Amino acid sequence: MNALMAVHPGPVRRRGPSLTVDLDAVAANTKLFAARTEGALMAVVKADGFGHGAVGVARTALSNGASWLGVTSIDEALPLRDAGLRAPVLSWLNPLDADFATAIGSRVDLAVPSREHLDAICRAGIGARIHLQLDTGMARDGAAPSAWAALCRAARHAERLGSVSVVGVMGHLGCADEPADPDNAAGRTRFAWGIEVARASGLRPPLRHLAATAATLTDPLSHHTMSRVGAGLVGIDPSHTTVLSPAMTLTAPVVGVRRVRAGTPVGYGHAWSAPRATNLALLPLGYADGLPRASYGRAEVSLRGVRHQVVGRISMDQVVVDVGEATVAVGETATVFGPGHAGEPTVAEWASWADTIEHEIVTGIGSRVAR
Known part of the structure; x- marks a missing residue:
C-alpha cells in the first residue's frame, strides 16, 4: 500500500478522545478513607481534582464522609465557592502577593509557612483563619524548625490583636508511601515537637493535620x-497496600486503519517496523493530550476487549496501534485506560510503562480531551 492512510467504511462518529469520571468510585473511596480515621477528612481537590474535575469530586466527597476541602492556591479555592460549596476550604501554597483579601472575604483558610506570609495576610485584612505550616522533613514548603518558634510567637501576637485566628498546625510526610521508612517516625516526632512549641507560645489550634493518602x-x-486525602479519592494508593476504585476512563475513536506489509516503518524515526503483515489502527491523541512519550515500546490499549500494543513513537497528536489480524473499523472506540474491570489497561500500568507515578498520568490529560 502507499503512504496514504486507507480509510475503511465504518460507523464514523464525529467525536474525539473522551475522559469519563466515575463519581460512584469517588464516593466509595471517600467512605473507605472516612472509616480509616477517627478525625475529620479533608478532600484535597487540587489540580482540578487530580484531573477528575474539582467541583464534582468535591461535592461527591462532601456527601460521603469528607467535611473539609483542600487546594494549593487561592485561585483553586475560589471556583469551589463560586460553585456553591460552603464547606471549609484550606489553601496552602501562595506567593506573598496573592489575593489574601479575597480569600479572607470568601472564607478560605490559609496556610502560613513563614513570617513574611503571616505579615502579608495581616495586611490584607482582619479575620483570616490560618494554619501554621511546619516543614517536617522535606525542605520544601513549611517553616524550617529554626524559624518555627518565632513564627508561632508572631502568630500568637497577631491573634491577640484580632488580625488572625490560628485554627490549625499542619505538616507533610515525605516517605509515607513506604510505611516502614524511618523518616516517617522522624516526621511524626518533629510534628509533635511543633505542636508543643505552638502551645508553649499560647496557641491552641483545634486542628492538627499531617497525614495524606498513604499515611491515612x-x-x-x-x-x-x-x-488530607487527594489521590486516594480518585483511586490511587501510593502505598500500594489498599484496593481502591479507579475513577477515570480515557477512550479515543479509531480514525484510520490500514493493512501494511512486513518491514513497514511506523512513526517518527522509524523506531518500529512491522515484523509481519498486519493491520494498524490510528487514534487521535498523543503526548499533547497526556500520553507519556516515554511509554513507547510498552504501552497498550484495548479494542473490542482485546489489548493491542501501541507501536512507533507516540506523536503529539496521534498514536498507532498494531491490531494484528483483527478487523477494526473507523469509528470504533479504543479504551486507553480505565479501572481494569474489563481487562483494559489501567492508569497504574501507564505509569509503570512511563516510569512515573499515577498522579502524573491523571493530572496530565490535556484540554483537548472532552470531559
Missing part, C-alpha cells in the same frame, strides 16, 4: 484531628 491508610499515629 497505613500510619494511624499520623492521623491527629484531620487527614
